[in-house]
Amino acid sequence: MPRPQSRPFRQGASQFSFQENLVFEKTYYATHPDMMDGVSNEELRDRYLVGGLFRDGEIVLTYSHGERFIIGGAVPGASILPLPVQTEPDSAAGHSLLERRELSVVNIGRAVGVVTVDGERHELASRDALYVPMGSGTVTFEGEGARFYLLSVPAHRAFPLRRLTLADATPMERGSLETSNARQIYQLILPHVCQSASLCLGMTILEPGSVWNTMPPHVHERRSEIYLYFDLEGDDRVFHYMGKPEALRHIVMENEEAVISPPWSVHMGSGTRAYSFIWAMAGENLDYNDMDVKDICQLR
Template structure:
C-alpha cells in the first residue's frame, strides 16, 4: 500500500550521515506519476504523504491493507486528509458522493470517517497529507481568495513572500493537521525567515512552481550543525521536530507546509536568529 516508510530519526543520526543517507531518510520524490496514486508513510506524527495524478481516468483513495484486522476498512477511518491541487488544470474530488471542483491552488479538508474519496481531472495534480484524528470536523473547500495572506520579508533581502494559512483554527478547523501555502515574490528566493524549530510538531514541505532546471537548497538539522538537501520541483522533505527548516532556491517558487503534533498553534516555534546558525 505504501511505496516507502520513513522512520523517525534522532539528531545524532545526522552525525556522519552522507548526502545519500539524508535524502533516503528525509526526501520524498516521485509522488506525482501520471495515472497513479502514490502514498508514503512517515512515523513522524504518523503522516501519510501522497500524490494523485488522475490523467485520463479517475483514481480512488485505497482502503487499508494492514494490520490484518483493519484490512478493507477506509483509509480515513481514524484519519483526516488535506489536499491541494498543484496542477495547471482544474479537477474534481468526490467525497462520499459530494462533488468539489478544485481549480489550481484550491485546497480541500476531508474529515475522519470519510469512506469514499475519488480524484479526476486530466490537468490536476493532487498533493495529499493525512494524519490520525480524534474527531471529525466539517468537510470544507478552501481557496486562496478566501484567505488574507500574511506578507513577510522584503525584496532587499530576497525573501518577500505571501503566506496563506489554509487549515488552521481561524480558517478551517481540524483535529491535528495545519496546512498553508507560501508564494515567493519574483526575485525572492529565501523562505521561512527567520528560521525556526518547533519541538512539539513535525513539518512537511513540498516545493513546487520550479522549472525543470530549478533547485531549492533545503537546510535542516540542529541550528548549530546545519546540513542541506538539494531538491527539485515537486519534491517533499520531512522535517523532524528538532530540526531547523528553511531553504533558498535558484529562483522564486512556492511551497506547501503541513504540520501535525501536540497543538494547532501556528506561533508555537523557537525562532533562531540567522547569526545563531552554523
Template sequence: MFQKTYYAAHPDMMDGASNDELRDRHVVSGMFRVGEIVLSYSHGERFIIGGAVPATSPLLLPRLSEPESLAGQPLLARRELSAVNIGAAAGAVTVDGTRFEIAPRETMYVPMGSADVAFEGEGARFYLLSVPAHRPFPLRKLALGDARVMERGSLETSNARRIHQLILPHTCESASLCLGLTTLEPGSVWNTMPPHVHERRSEVYLYFDLAEDDRIFHYMGRPDALRHIVMENEEAVISPPWSVHMGSGTRAYSFIWAMAGENLDYEDMNVFDVCQLC
C-alpha cells in the same frame, strides 16, 4: 500500499550521514505519477504523504491493506486528509458522493470517517497529506481567497513572500493538521525567515513551481550543526521537530507547508537569528 516508510530520526543520526543518506531518510519523491495514487508513510506524526494524478479515469483513495484485521477499512477511518491541486488544470474531489470542483491551488479538507474519496481531472495534480484524528470536523473546500494572508520579508533581503494560512483554526478546523501555501515574489529566493524549530510538531514541505533546471537548497538539522539537501520540483522533505527548516532556491518558487502534533497554534515555535546558525 505505501511506496516507502520513513522512520523517526534522532539528531545524532545527522552526524556522519552522507548526502544520499539524508535524502533517503527525509526526502519524498516520485509522488506524482500519471494515472496513479502514490503514498508514503512517515513515523513522524504518522503523516501519510503522496500524490494523485488522474488521467482519463478517476482515482479512488485506497483502503487499508494492513494489518490484516483492518484490511478493507477506509484509509480515513481514523484520519483526516488534505488535497491541494498543484496542477495547471482544474480537477474534482468527490467525498462520499459529494463532488467539488478544485481549481489550481485550491484545497480540500476531508474529515475523519470519510469512506470513499475520488480524484479526477486530466491535468490536475493533487498533493495529499493525512494524519491521525480524534474526531471529524466539517468537510471544506478552500480557495486562496479564504486564507488569512501574511506578507513577510522584502525584496532587499530576497525573501518577500505571501503566506496563505489555509487549514488553521481561524479558517478551517482540524484535529491536528495545519497547512498553508507560501509563494515567493519574483526576485526572492529565501523562505522561512527567520529560521525556527517547533519541538511539539513535525513539518513537511513540498516545493513546486520550479523549472526543470532549478533547485532548492533546503537546510535542516540542529541550529548549531546545519546540513543541506538539494531538491527538485515537486519533492517533499520531512522536518523532525528538533530541526531547523528553511531554504533558498535558484529563483522564486512556491511551497506547501504542513504540520501536525499536539498544538494547532501557528506561533508555537522557537525563533533563531541567522547569526545563531552554524
C-alpha cells in the same frame, strides 16, 4: 527481504474498484539528531527527501513515523483514481483509510480537478485545497491536468468538510525584495480559517526576485513539518536546510519534491528562482506561532 513496491492503479472501463489495497511506496522512520553525525548526502536524502509522488495515472503514498503522516500524490490523467483502502488488521475486509484519519488535498496542477467524497463532487482549481474529515469513506480523484498533493494524519474527531481557496485566507506579507525573501503566506487549515483535529496547512508564494523562505528560521519541538516545493522550472533547484541550528545540513531539491522536518530540525531554504511551497504540520497543538525562532547568527 525486499520492500514491496506500490502497485499503480490505472482506471479502465472494466477495472474500476474501490478495493485497491493500501501499499506504501516507502516508510520513513523517526530519527534522533545524533544520527545526523557522519551521514552521507545520499543517506540524508534517503531519510528525509520524499520524491516521485506525482506519476501519471497513479496514486503514490508514503508513510512517515513522524506524527504518522501519510504523504502522497495523485495524478489521474484520463482516469478516476480511488483512495486505497486498508486491510490491516482485518485482512478479510477493506476499511476506509480515513476511518481514524483526516486528509488534506491541494491541487498544484494547472487544470481544474474533482475530488469526490462519499458521492459528493468538489471542484478544485489550481491551488485550491480540500479538508476531508475523519470517518469519510470513498474518495476519488479525477481531472486531466490536475495534480493532487495529499497529506493525512491521525484524528480524534471529525470536523466539517471544507473547500478552501487562497481568497479564504488573508495573506501575511513577510520579508522584502531587498533581503530576497518577499513572500505571501496563506494559512488555510488553521483554527481561524478551517478547523481540524491535528493537521495545519498553508501555502507560501515567493515574489519574483525573491528566493529565501521561512526567515527567520525556527524549530518547534512539539510538531513535525513537511514542505513540498513546487512552481520550479526544469533546471531550477531549492537548497533546503535542516538539522540542529549549530550543525546545519542541506538537501538539493527538484520541483514537486517534499522533505520531512523532525521537531528538532531547522527548516528553511533558498532557490535558484522564486517558487511556491506547501507547509503542513501536525503534533500536540494547532498554534501557528508555537516556534523557537533562531537568529541567523546562531546558525552554523
